[in-house]
Amino acid sequence: MLLRLRAIAHQPKIRLVLAYLAGASTALSFAPYGLWPIYLIAMAFALGQSQSLSPKQAFRYWLSFGFGCFSVGISWVHVSMDTFGGLPLIASVGLMALLALYLALYPAIAGTLLAKLSPQSHLVRYLLLFPALWVLSEWARGWVLTGFPWLWAGYTQTSGPLSELASVIGALGLSYSVALLAGAMTLLFNQTSSILKRATPLVILTGTLLCCSYLASTLSPITQSGKSVNVTLVQGNIPQSMKWQPEALWPTMLKYMDLSRPEFANTDIFIWPEAAIPAPEHMVADFLDNANKIASLNNSAIITGVISQQQDSFYNSLIVLGNHNQAVQDSADYQGGGHNEFKKHHLLPIGEFVPLEALLRPLAPFFNLPMSSFARGDFQQPNLNAVGHQIAPAICYEIAFPEQLRANVNADTELLLTVSNDAWFGASNGPLQHMEIAQMRAIELGRPLVRSTNNGITAIVNSKGEITDKLPQFETGVLHASIPLVTGETLFSKWGQWPVLLLSFLIFGLSLLKLKPFKKLQQAMLKWNK
DSSP states (O other): OOHHHHHHHTTHHHHHHHHHHHHHHHGGSSTTTOHHHHHHHHHHHHHHHHTTTOHHHHHHHHHHHHHHHHHHHHHHHHHIIIIIIIIOOOOOOOHHHHHHHHHHHHHHHHHHHHHHHHHHHHHIIIIIHHHHHHHHHHHTTTTTOOOTTTOOOOGGGGSTTTTHHHHHHHHHHHHHHHHHHHHHHHHHTTTTSOOOHHHHHHHHHHHHHHHHHHHHOOOOOOOOOOOOOEEEEEOOOOOOOHHOOOOOHHHHHHHHHHHHGGGGOSEEEEEOOOSSSSEEEEGGGHHHHHHHHHHTTOOEEEEEEEEEEEETEEEEEEEEEEOSSSSSSOOOOOOOOOTTEOOOOOBTTTTOTTTTHHHHHOOOGGGTTTTTOOOOSSOOOEEETTTEEEEEEGGGGGGGGGHHHHHOTTTOEEEEEEEEOGGTTSSSSHHHHHHHHHHHHHHHHHHEEEEEESSSEEEEEEETOEEEOOOTTTTTTTEEEEEEEEEEEOOHHTTTTTHHHHHHHHHHHHHHHHHHHHHHHHHHHHHHHO
């Protein structure tokens, strides 16, 4: 019976269906489910099923696996197109499927190269080449065509047993670790050697990675500084359908001020979300001047999202109202004009800029969303300064790009900040996955993180990536907390992704060129495996 089932599973069409289902199951490894072992099992299953395929067959197999990953994992993308973009449901789902199919090309290329290079040694194939190819495919997906680094394998460990390792090797390094463990699991089904030899790599690698994660925690250079900052996050819960309506502008701004007013007595820094003030600075100068003076009188600062303008260019920005350099000042510091301001660098395609806009904008309202013609800020910008505290910000989608945030963190940075408006994605998994990604940045850079959003998830995260406080989604609310500050620099802050990328490129290069050291390594592993 078992042999018959195996024969059915290896029929070409059934095999592709199983690949899709395996890929689709990986969505359960990410927020809100967090069932991280499923990713390992699904990847190991796919490796085992595809090990005897030709490069052409492997391409189709891993394309199906990848399409399963993304068509289910990012199915929430269609919500913004359907609900707010004016597209019929069938069109929004179709565009989401096209995006998923494009993203599936990356695992398909990794699987094709694995089959093409096809090392004789299973140890080399699964413990060296596959993790390297998988990491390179995820890295490429994170920057090609502006990048979409969502659902990296490493994010399955945000709340998993290897999370502390991110402070050393980052999310991409955790992707390498996950692929490595999946490769070791695949060896268990290799019938060419004894069960002891087949299990040995998995046991050794699992033990080593768990020990490294434990050491990364106990030997962490991040220590408490003894200082703290009182922060209040305001979640306005403004309906997306109203947010950009001119008649809703003043009610929206007054709502944020009214929600903040009771907390002035015990707050150093207020955080209002992305585009909390949904208008250009010059149009709301009176309101900003008033908020600036109120914050200063109360020895505090307000960081808020706003639309800033320089000449003919508009920016999705964060500005600081009130006191910049210290809590108690004779007068407020806000001046406008780019002073103590952060301009979003990594813009969201379609939502914040439209490629080929002369062609696409006339096609549908989806290509003409409010504020979809932003200019791009610099990759590296000074930290925001609020009552003397140095804050490294990332606006919305930018939090998914670890190297950008790393470039903006320095020895004086005390706090990471991300603001967002995930109301575009309704009650889907998108905002929850977004929160999970933000938690990973806190672990990598060893700093507490605050996340302020329009309708959730608004939360406070400690330097270990653990959520310590949060507000319910889809409710108006205020979150106040005293955040202990830390000092020290993680190894990821120093090195970034480059060590794991260099290792992956080295392995790929040696296997591609079939150099003598790689051949000798294969021969040694073949002997061990017999």
